[in-house]
Amino acid sequence: MALELKSVAKQVDGEVHIHPTDLTLAPGSFNVLLGTTLSGKTTLMQLMAGLERPTSGQIWFNGRDVTGVSVQKRNVSMVYQQFINYPNLSVYANIASPLKLARIDKAEINRRVQEMAELMRLTPMLDRRPSELSGGQQQRTAMARALVKDADVVLLDEPLANLDFKLREELRDELPRLFADRNCIAVYATTEPMEALLFGGNTATLHEGRVTQFGPTMESYQQPKDLISAQVFSEPPMxxxxxxxxxxxxxxxxxxxxxxxxxxxxxxxxxxxxxxxxxxxxxxxxxxxxxxxxxxxxxxxxxxxxxxxxxxxxxxxxxxxxxxxxxxxxxxxxxxxxxxxxxxxxxxxxxxxxxxxxxxx
Amino acid sequence: MRKTVNQRAWLFILPVLVLVAFNAILPLMTVVNYSVQETFGNNEFFWAGLIWFEQVIGSPRFHDSLIRQLIFTFSILAIEIPLGVIIALAMPRKGVWVSVCLVLMALPLLIPWNVVGAMWNIFALPDIGLMGYTLNAIGFDFNFTRQIGDAWFTLLLMDVWHWTSLVVLLAYAGLVSIPDAYYQAARIDGASSWAIFRYIQLPKMKRVLTIAVLLRFMDSFNIYTEPFVLTGGGPGNSTTLLSIDLVKIALGQFDLGPAAAMSLIYFLIILLLSWVFYTLMMRNEE
Amino acid sequence: MARITLDNLGHAYMPNPVNPADWALQQLDFEFDDGGAYALLGPSGCGKTTLLNIISGLLVPSRGRVLFDGEDMTTRDPTARNIAQVFQFPVIYDTMTVRQNLAFPLRNRGVPAAEIEARVSEIAEMTDLTEMLDRRASGLTADGKQKISLGRGLVRDDVNVIMFDEPLTVIDPHLKWQLRSKLKELHRRIDRTMIYVTHDQIEALTFADRVVLMKDGGVVQIGTPVELFERPAHTFVGHFIGSPGMNLLPCIMAGDTAMIGDTPIAVANAASVKPGGALEIGIRPEFVRFADSGLPVQVTRVMNAGRYRIVETVTQTGETVKLLASNEDEVPSEATRLSFDPAFTRVYRDGWLAGEGRGA
The missing domain is CATH 2.40.50.140 (Nucleic acid-binding proteins)
Known part of the structure; x- marks a missing residue:
């Protein structure tokens, strides 16, 4: 169930967004894409999700070439920096929405939504609308929706960036626990070296559309391959x-x-x-x-x-x-x-x- | 950005393609067909080459209606765009009056074109129309069916009444999308109302105003129903705009060849001028 | 330049406030000294932006007065107050060059061209914008645009106060470090009153000489960064300042000794704890050590933050205690004991520091 990028590159109007990249993400792994704004994190995620098609190279999942397969058929889910929920649905209906689309029976939906709400500490808010929640709770709802359908790949694009400092700290603390028992491949984009460190897992440092280093987080931090990787993975700047x-x-x-x-x-x-x-x-x-x-x-x-x-x-x-x-x-x-x-x-x-x-x- | 190729998408847009083909492409091809041939009825056609094009381009009648058309279009643009912006600026941004204003503004746009023409025709009649009668009563010698100036005045006034709202709505949409921080910063920087307009509102409205200019340009260049119902192109030919002239030639005189050639030239003029407007207004845009 | 006084200030967005919760800003008396660096710190909805808008004149308070050097400014508009503000999202005049942006506030005030030119060059130098002066402002990166906003505030030499409304929100971490220190440096150089609004404790603490920590429309504590860190007046301050925040452990008082379960804990304010109320011991992770004697705990998680490690432990009653360990420290694998630095261990009663202020 690994996700493999084989010489994947992306150009838009002749401008290079992603240089040829080889990356293998193991099943059940938590992977951080660390880099500044415009370093290519979002583009790389969109390529992984199938929202964008690579200009060259292939994307393999589970030993199968999925390069041209559309996002709808890939069982991926995504969490964004903005808190994206259905505004007119309750928290319960929001979390249940991907399961309803998958035509899962009602009792099973209920069981999974309750379980996910418990994990996300949303149980008391299940009847509320997203607009009645705090920013942190809204983002928890979005994450619950992404996780509830047991996606093969869960992509999180700076999900904590719009939260207050303390809420960010709280969710950052909980995230590893949420992914601990899952077999999905988690990919987490961030500009903050501290987040990468606290999540553990693997870290890929990105700079100007290039993955400069990929490996276990501590190894990337303690043994940077080159000056750029060391600079990307240093806060305050090295x-x-x-x-x-x-x-x-x-x-x-x-x-x-x-x-x-x-x-x-x-x-x-x-x-x-x-x-x-x-x-x-x-x-x-x-x-x-x-x-x-x-x-x-x-x-x-x-x-x-x-x-x-x-x-x-x-x-x-x-x-x-x-x-x-x-x-x-x-x-x-x-x-x-x-x-x-x-x-x-x-x-x-x-x-x-x-x-x-x-x-x- | 290139999205994943999904062949099924073509299936979904096929009905629209068929419709567009029947609505636009086929008639256009017919027009091209007519423009290079001569017909005397009975479905008999003879090759005419570029004769009709030469005839139309050289005809003083075409020149006159083109000039009238240009005067009309540039006049209404010169009035409607600034007026629309001024009204949009004067509209409230918050509170209950917002929806009242928006509904009032939308009203003229909801009225069918031929009704607008008929309405203004009656409204401006010197003997029974409210406007025509009032103008005469207060001492103006107003008669739009006889006097060229009065006919133009009524025609322009009608178009401004009917279409300024569109500019207002677009400009208003541009204005409300400006974050409050910009106004706050400008107040703090001590900017005058004019400076706020010049350096914040106008640049932020640029995109919607470009759309407004293009829409109003194309629409006014194509205008037919309203002036036809209002003045019928008169008095004389004084308000005969391109489209009215075109219909006269095609249906009144049944000169299909020259009419087709004229249509194509007409079409090219609109295309060319739209492109010029667009490039001018989008210059310096990142 | 001015001393800013908030006199019995309060604000409610609704017309007839009845409950304390109706007030977006509870009663507040405070004085900003001329030339000071202040931070208004708190979570979203704590009233800090409301307060900022009242000071800048974008909002008229429902109650109380705002004085600049003793002069009542409550209803005067921002232009009359001579203030400058840097917003969360960069506000620049798109169609102008950087130079024209910086000159704009001066041009609006009819300053002679030669003087404008001189001021603009000086400020551009200060904000590292000299090389970009003739570029279109809209082409700059986010941090460059924020520097323009800042420059527009600095360019007028008669500005009473410069306000920052979460100015680093859209800036990447590595540039945040630079811009943040730049702001602090500029404050030291030009010696003008600055008020910085943020939810980020690190930004507030590093920038300000005095921090006003707010919650639910009220002020919880005002103090220097060191005071807020070492001596939080309320458990909320302990939680909000510091990352991770202060550990809180329910305790009882046995005479003059605080007890967590059976373990006596030496605390700094034992003598002043009066009976009654819910008691908690507050101790920051920075002041907890592994020890041979002390509070028995189990180590449950170790997170490596790069330059230090955050160790999570659980007491026998299920309370979490976090502590910071350096990379060189030995972290015991399971059962161990913790000692707290008595100088920084305090008892809180109903949330407030026992023996002081509202906790007396």
């Missing part, structure tokens, strides 16, 4: 700077230097791009190999529990993320420590060549 390796030492600018370790000592001398996630750049020395750096503070943001300091390091915009409250004046010189044991190194082509410590989280 810090980067040009460094030079000379002998057993790395040099950033003219004065910041540190020893290469087991995973980087074999790298040839030359210039590399260094990548360090913001929480590995801290105000107090932290981690296994902290290296002191000094920068000019652009602005410090204090959230009460964490301090985010934006600063300039040799002409690069860097961000430091520390727990606690640390305020700085604009333009002040400040000392930070980057834990190079968690750093990544990329070659000129952008490929990961060394992740110090083997694990760049």
């Amino acid at each position: 810090n980067s700077a040009k460094v030079t390796k000379q002998g057993g030492e790395f040099l950033l600018g003219s004065s910041i230097r540190w020893q290469a370790d087991a995973s980087t000592t074999g790298l040839a001398d030359g210039s590399y791009m260094l990548g360090v996630r913001p929480h590995r750049v801290t105000i107090r020395p932290d981690g296994a190999q902290p290296v002191a750096i000094r920068g000019h503070v652009r602005i410090a943001e204090l959230s009460g529990s964490e301090s985010t300091v934006h600063f300039d390091l040799n002409g690069n915009d860097w961000v430091s993320l520390s727990t606690g409250v640390h305020d700085f004046d604009i333009g002040a010189e400040a000392d930070f420590h980057m834990d190079v044991s968690r750093a990544m190194y990329f070659d000129d082509a952008g490929h990961l060549v060394g992740a110090a410590g083997g694990r760049a989280d």
Whole structure:
């Protein structure tokens, strides 16, 4: 029951929306498409659903070529960013609608709707109209409708984007549980790295119509293949700077230097791009190999529990993320420590060549 | 965007295709057929080549009615579009009066064309018509059946009365779709009413106004029933617009060849001018 | 520049409000200091947008007054108040270039051309729009358009207050970080009163010096980000601020000691808890640790958030306690005990912090 994309590409009026893409989604898997607006997430989903036909390539499902098969015949369901429900039907009728279309008998419909409502915590609202519900409940209704028909593929296109922060947190927490016992292939598009991380499963990072990396979420996060994947999968944005390796030492600018370790000592001398996630750049020395750096503070943001300091390091915009409250004046010189044991190194082509410590989280 | 090819879709649109064929394509082909042949009845046809086209294009009669047609169309566009926008701007955006205004605006559009012509004919009659009588009573020498200026005045007034509502409704739809934030931002930026109109309302109405101009242009260029019922093309030929002239030639004189050629030229003019309007108005559009 | 005073303010969208629930905005007295950075934070429907519209003059309150430097502005329109606003969805003048957009508020006020030119260049520099000045505004990306909206507010040097109505809604996360810090930086540079409305606690906390947290039309707590985080006045504040929010555990008081089941818990405000009411202990996930002694729990779920892990545990009475663990911390596989940092563990009575304000 796997969904396979074989060299699937999509062009519209000569403009490339999706570059040739190979992707195999396993049955029962939860897959996140992570990328910025216009990176191709929605197009890729529409191709998977059969709402769009690929310009070239094939889509296989369950060992069968379904490239030209229309969406009606594919048993897919979709949840959108907007809360899309039938406005004049009750929540019950909304959830029941796909089952009615499938001509399932009444008792069975009732059983499945009740079960789904229980799971989605919608039982007290079954008689209400969608307009009488909160945004979170409306989106739960839309999700219940998508899940109730036991679709083979469930596509969720930024379903939490229009919800308040706290509702988003709540639904984000529940989602993995909803898909846990299902054999469907779930595909979830988002712009937020945090969502991908919390869902686990697999993550595909997308950039300008290309899947830059696909694999188990933690692996994608800790072992990005290249600079772009690392940047897509980093929030706040990853810090980067040009460094030079000379002998057993790395040099950033003219004065910041540190020893290469087991995973980087074999790298040839030359210039590399260094990548360090913001929480590995801290105000107090932290981690296994902290290296002191000094920068000019652009602005410090204090959230009460964490301090985010934006600063300039040799002409690069860097961000430091520390727990606690640390305020700085604009333009002040400040000392930070980057834990190079968690750093990544990329070659000129952008490929990961060394992740110090083997694990760049 | 190309959607999944579903062969069954053709089955569903087949009835419409057949209808369109009978309604438009077949008659059009007949017209093309007539335009290059000469017939004397009895279903006898002779090849005439482009003779009718040359005759029509060279005929002063065609020139006159084309000029009259152009004057008519551009006059009503010049009146109806700005007037429609002004009325739409003046209409309430919220509250109970919205539906009242919308119904009032829709009323003229619901009246059949020939009734509109008959209505205005009676309304404007100098002896018994409300408008005609009143105008004469207050000192104007008004008689649309005798005086060319009065005939044109009545004709234009009738069209403006009948069709401005369409422009109003379209412009209004464009206006209400502008989010409140735009007006709020403009108030905060200290924009005058004129600036709000010029930089927010007009740009946001551009698409619907393009549709309004095209619809009014095509409709007014094709107009037949109302002026025919109102003035019959007179006095003399002074209000004989293209379509009226065409019917006179085709049915009055039974000159099928020249009429067919004229129809085709007429058709091409509409197509060409519509395209010009569209390109002009959609320029600079992303 | 002005100090903004809300005097006995209240607003109902219906004509004759009777119940407290009829008021979209409950009674509110507050003063925005000149040059401060404020956030109005709360879930949808909490009244924050109503309050924003009253301050900007888009809405006249049903009760109370709005004063700018002591002058009654309650019924004056937005133009007279000299305010600027950035909306949720970018509002730009499509047919104009970026330069014309920025110049628009000045042109409307009849500012001389040379001065306009100078101001526009200065603001474009501040908002990183210099290179796009001669492009059509409609061609810019969402964050560029929001910068134009912001620039139109900054370009007038007599603006009393700049208001933001969820300005980052349509911005992608990685650009959100940049734009958010840009707003904060601009506030520090130009020192003008700014009021930021949002449902996103991170945006509110990082932007504002003082946060007004609202719920159901009323203010729950006003304080600095640190106060809201470390000392929530109400369990709602604990829940709404912080991700995940504060853990809440029903407790009883045995003399001066708080008890969860049989486990005594050291709390900061034990002495001031008066009898009666429903009692709960509030403790943030950041201040919970695994320990050898303390509250017995079972670990039920570990979620990796990248830079830390969220561990979910369940007490013997079925209450969920979440805690944050760093990537290096050892997470016990099942039965374990939790200790709470006593300085940040507090008892709440009927939702309010016991011993203070409405919880006294």
